[in-house]
Amino acid sequence: MLKQVLTRKWGLRLLLLVFGAFLFLLPGRASIPPFDRDEPRYMQATAQMLETHDFIDVRFQDKPRYLQPAGIYWLEAAAVSVSGTLKDRAVWAYRVPSLVAMTAAAGLTAWMGAILFGPSAGLMAGALLATSVLAAAEGRMATIDSALLFAVLLAEAAVLSVLQDREAQRPTSAWWALLFWLALGCGLMLKGPVVLIPGLGTPLTLALVERNGSWLRRLRFQWGWLVMLAVVVPWCVAIGLISHGEFFQRAVGRNFLGKIGQGQEAHGGFPGFHLAVFALAFWPGSFFAVAAFPFIWARRKIWQFQFLLCWIVPHWIVFELIATKLPHYVLPTYPAIAILTAAALCKTEQGWLWPQKRWGRVLIGFYGCICLAIGSALAVAGIVLSIVLEGHAPVEAWLGMVGSVPPLVLAARNVVVGKMKRAALSAMAAAVVIYTSLFLGVIPRLHSIWLAPRLVSMVERHKSCPDSRVMSSSFSEPSFVFLMHGNVSLDTPDAAASMLSKNSQCGLALVAQKDFPTFAASAQKYSVQLNEYERIKGFNYSTGKWLDIGLYGAHPQ
Incomplete structure (x- = not known):
């Protein structure tokens, strides 16, 4: 499968997808001011890091910012230093790591999807991830989540390579194990132990489901954890000495563990919160992901599907159970969801597998109506926001609506006649028009909110x-x-x-x-x-x- 996927023709298509994702994430990057509240906190702390040349003790003005390790600040500091924009406070420079990470995430998702289910499924998966609402937003913001997503993807790619070697009954190179543990170490430097939930959760859950953990030896646990710690321990020792242990009290005791028992900063939510917001957060792919459930469930015992489900389910359950809830907490599961959805879209061209029970078809139809309503709301959002806040709507807002409504209608029509792959392509085309209109022509001109x-x-x-x-x-x-x-x-x-x-x-x-x-x-x-x-x-x-x-x-x- 690997040699079949990595052909020159498919490689060019992959590069085209990555370049398209890069261009898609550009609008609004320089013209939208810092988006309160987390993003400018990262920006200001990074600027102070460069001004004071203190790359260990992260601070916001005169107060320590002991929420997570310094990884994201280092990445943003590097981008700002290379661009030479520190004195200008140019917001785009701080957003470069997210742009690069989300673009790379789309490409890596496509690569993994191609390995698992073929070239067309891989490209579809990368496109579904890149055009989702949450990825489009996070990829434009100077926050941790895009970089963390890429770190998780690298670890999961290593696990996938191990599983491939297992199926082919060939030895696994130590380089894949090294990549796995380095990715986890980088994730620890970005957001602490959060990366271990999908990073270790996926292989351990899969071993439990299969009742066979012998293949885990291929990840070289005997020395791999030392590589992971080697990435993060030096900074941990330094910040521990500088802060006299206060960093760990705040970052682990208050920020990490504190989110489990109660919703912090008014970000509490009910169990099922992430399922409820999925329709918007993964739009336009959310309907197709739900509609693909019968296809996925019927193949749940195949190792490729088990791998992806073991990636999604443990992570999702953990963040549904903790009290603090924000939509981006489950972003690391989106590549796996995109790959499963793409597999269904590309493997059922002879006929879509709808639920056999009538109530199942009714539920999916109802969910489809919700997703169509979300798409329609996004299509007119620029006009409504502009008129409410500014008293008039710019031309870009009207163009966004005019350009997105026809592909939305076409997507709905294709769903009705069972042409789901065409429907997905049409919905993604509508999403590109909507996001370009909003981020390029509408949001920067909402002067009342800036x-x-x-x-x-x-x-x-x-x-x-x-x-x-x-x-x-x-x-x-x-x-x-x-x-x-x-x-x-x-x-x-x-x-x-x-x-x-x-x-x-x-x-x-x-x-x-x-x-x-x-x-x-x-x-x-x-x-x-x-x-x-x-x-x-x-x-x-x-x-x-x-x-x-x-x-x-x-x-x-």
Whole structure:
């Protein structure tokens, strides 16, 4: 199978898929401001790492950021250093690791799918992953999850190679074992023990299901774990000494274990949360994944299907059980879901395998209606958001709707007549049009929600000193801190008034209208005569509230 897959013709198609995924993930990368709240925290911590040359102790302003190891910050720091954009705070540079990782993930998914089920299934799997809503979003953000996904894929690719060798009854090269443990070590440097859930969970679960763990010796457990630890231990020792153990108390005790018992940062959810959001998160592939279930279930005892199911099920169950829930927690399972879905789409061209029971067909039909509604909502989302927030819709929003509705209709028609592969291709075409419209022409122009860059521009217009002291009492989003190069203090209205009393010439305070009475009373207490320079109104999507923020200084005496 390997020699059959890795032909020159298929290799060119794979390169075309990877290049297409790369181009698909480009729109909006430079034009969309930092997206609150996690992304700018990574950005600011990375910028501080480069400015201070401290690559061990990760900090956000003057506070330690002890949530996960430093791997993602190193990757972003490398991208920013190579691009030479540190002083410019160019957001695209911080997003380069996610772009590269998600593009590579699409290619590696296609490669694994081709090994398992043939070239056409591999290409289909890579496309399904790349066009999913969650991959399209995460691939554009300077966060951990795209890099973690790629690390998981490398480990699973090594496991797949081991299983192939087992089926062919040939020895496994130590290089595959080395790749497996290095991938897990890199995953540990990115997000700590989370990578072990799919990384070790897949082979151990498969061995349990098969009741045969002898093939696990091919992964060289006797020395492999030392390779994994060699990647992460040096930094762990360094941060342990620097933080006097505080990193492990916060990262493991609070951030990792704390998420199990209760939802952190208002991110709690009900059991089944990830199944509920799957329709949107994996759209447009979500309907085809659910519709493929009878095909997959009928082949559940074949080793290729068992491997992929053992990749998905343990990881999914763990994150359904823990209290804290975010859609990207199950992203590492999406390549396996994409491969299984692609196998069904490419192996049933003679006729789609629908459930035999009527209630099964009804449920899948109902789910299809939900997915069609999601696609329709995404098609008009640009128009609706633009009109609601800005009062008018740009041409790109209308083009996105006009360009995506016909392939959506065609996809629905092909589903009805049983041409599922064509339906999937049409749905993915609609997704490409929708995402390009949203990320390139709509989201960057939603000025009402991009408060941080507008506030920075307002501050720059009214700075009276090169080293003006700026304090914000009503807008504390990390994006503002990043775009201000960290040169802003976040404090109370009373502290802002006190600062102006001590910095009458060079002090500036940002205060929302709702906090102004407290601010004015404090200014009177400190004998500060306020001077309002300018006001900005906008919508803080992190809190769901409209804000009216004024910029104040001390009136010359």
